[in-house]
Amino acid sequence: GAGVSQSPSNKVTEKGKDVELRCDPISGHTALYWYRQSLGQGLEFLIYFQGNSAPDKSGLPSDRFSAERTGGSVSTLTIQRTQQEDSAVYLCASSHTSGGGNEQFFGPGTRLTVL
């Protein structure tokens, strides 16, 4: 079956512009996670959804970051007024449900470059 997909695969934008990153999880997976991976760094947790709800938004770096999930499926991560430090790979993962013990399936990521 289809895995997690993300679009676009690459995004180059100018400082100050808004960007939207999309994640299509595996069908039937109720949990969805967003991570940020800066060059040569580990995975920084941003936010997770259980269904359409985001119980914990404390991982979002600033109020310029927001995310939503509709219909328990597709999720969009929005970064407003992008800064150069936002340049990174943004990874999305989904799992059957949230919490430990549930394997996360990752998408290929969106590489964001802010000029």
Added chain:
Amino acid sequence: LAKTTQPISMDSYEGQEVNITCSHNNIATNDYITWYQQFPSQGPRFIIQGYKTKVTNEVASLFIPADRKSSTLSLPRVSLSDTAVYYCLAWGGSYIPTFGRGTSLIVHP
């Protein structure tokens, strides 16, 4: 949140066994420990998961001591294709996943 610590890098040679240890001192009593593998320009991929003692699958073994403050991923007889970054994951008793910084394994011919 859980805090995980693992070596930044390791080197090995084809055919050798590689052991990567991750410390997770504040893991919760009901937490699983999970390991992922990541190749360049790809998302991480699940390798193995365990709760206590030893777990083995077709690609790796995971050893977890009784105090569960650390875990060791064991890769038997590595090949060049095992060159990747390996992450341990703990949950800290919450729904927030905390990945380690990752261990870059380089396998030499």
